[in-house]
Amino acid sequence: MRVLGVDPGLTRCGVGVVEGVAGRPLTMIGVGVVRTPTDAELGDRLVAIERGMEQWLDEHSPDHVAVERVFAQHNVRTVMGTAQASAVAMLCAARRGIPVALHTPSEVKAAVTGSGRAEKAQVGAMVTRLLRLDAPPKPADAADALALAICHIWRAPAQNRLQQAVAAHRTPGASRTQPAPGISRTPGASRTPAASRTSRTLKGPTA
Incomplete structure (x- = not known):
């Protein structure tokens, strides 16, 4: 699995590509920042972010x-700018049919460091260790x-299993109680145990 991570921001939009599967060593494919000038018009800045995202999607x-x-x-x-940059990233991915996932900061910190309240320095140190880098990526x-x-990458397998379970539960017409393998139920059939029905059937008239 190859994942493009996006830390949205209007001035600096962090981007990083990691490849691998859960439970095995991961590999960094690329990392960088899409920047926009603070003195530019908002529309122009969003266009710059879109172009930067498109380049990363094309390349990786x-x-x-x-x-x-x-x-x-x-x-x-600040929140408005971050949300606008986030929307641009999601738009670029959706336009190509690439699945998009949203993760909270605490989820990311917990996954990488084991603590949802970890500081940025701790996150950088663990990223460096997990990807076997020489130094923490900057900025x-x-x-x-x-x-x-x-x-x-680490959470996707569990999320997929959860989504499949939810989808199966919501399937229209699905019975909550499934019969045992090899046994079919005839509509309107008596609920009397099979053994009792058989005994009555085999019992002949009294002489």
């Missing part, structure tokens, strides 16, 4: 895209993007 052809889920913060302006946005990709 990921199977999945993992984006950090945006949460409300005290700085509404922190790049390391966070790799952490998102790692998180998705």
